[in-house]
Amino acid sequence: MTLHCTWCFPIRTFLRDTARGLFIVTHSGLAMVGLSAAALVVALWWQPDWLNQAEGTLFDWLRERQVLLSWLPENTAERATAVDLKDLPKSQAAVAEWLGRKYKVAPEPLAALVAESHVLSKKTKLPPHLILAVMAIESNFHPYVQSQAGAQGLMQVMTGIHAQRYEAYGGKLAAFDPISNLRVGAEVLADFIKLRGGSIEEGLKFYLGGYELSEDGGYVAKVLAEQSLLDQVAAGVNVPTQ
Incomplete structure (x- = not known):
């Protein structure tokens, strides 16, 4: 009995000291978290621009990785569809200005499309x-175009065939929203290029007419020529619009 009591006291002391230490460390850690959070709130209240910038950065990061689409479909009616050119990198702003002159479209909406195309490039490769x-070749950057076959919007996506792809954006009427149509069209094109063994030329042909297409009427050449001109514009070359 005496031996048992001899061991009990040190064990109880050790457990009590350990618990006290954990409490102090945890309490201090939580206090530091609380103080940091309070300081952050005060800083954001004092500098609201920081909050706007942080929110923009966070949502851009989530949007690029398509994190929000699975549970929070985008409300396109609340999203600005134009971007100030000064907010773009110089090469992207040059592309938006050049496209605006060539297709007689306001450069600010084009700037939003240019910026989004760079975001989509990372996802679709x-x-x-x-x-x-x-x-450019499909719609001349007019978002409300509809073909006799039922292709709609900027990328002339066959909405009836790809209606499921629009569900994350609120339904098939999102085909006429520029950014939603751009995203769906880029996904479709990327899938078709993979389907055709990674060939951009064959993927473009399939995008134009599917398996039934025998002659593209120069479509692929037009797209690749336009891409080459845009590459030159972005590189700082003075490219005429005619």
């Missing part, structure tokens, strides 16, 4: 100027 070139 398609060159951003290829995506823009497809829009």
Whole structure:
């Protein structure tokens, strides 16, 4: 009995000291977290521009990785569809200005499309100027165009065939929203290029007419030529619009 009591006291002391130490460390850590959070709130209240910038950075990061689409479909009616050219990198702003002159479209909405094409390029592995070139040839950057076959919007996506792809954006009417149509069209094109063994030329042909297409009427050459011009514009070359 005496031996048992001799061991009990040190064990109880050790457990009590350990628990006290954990409490102090945890309490201090939580206090530091609380103080940091309070300091952050005060800083954001004092400098609201920091909050706007942080929110923009966070949502851009989530949007690029398509994190939000699975549970929070985008409300396109609340999203600005134009971007100030001064907010773009110089090469992207030059492309937007050049496209605006060539297709007689306001450069600010085009700037949003140019910026989005670069975001989509990271996801789809398609060159951003290829995506823009497809829009140029398909619709001349007019988002409400509809073909007799039922292709709609900037990328002339066959909405009836690809309606499921629009569900994350609120339904098939999102085909007429420029950014939604651009995203769906880029995904379709990327899938078709993979389907055709990674060939951009064959993927473009399939995008134009599927398995039934025998002659593209120069479509692929037009798209690739437009892409080449955009590459030159982005590189700082003075390219005429005619």
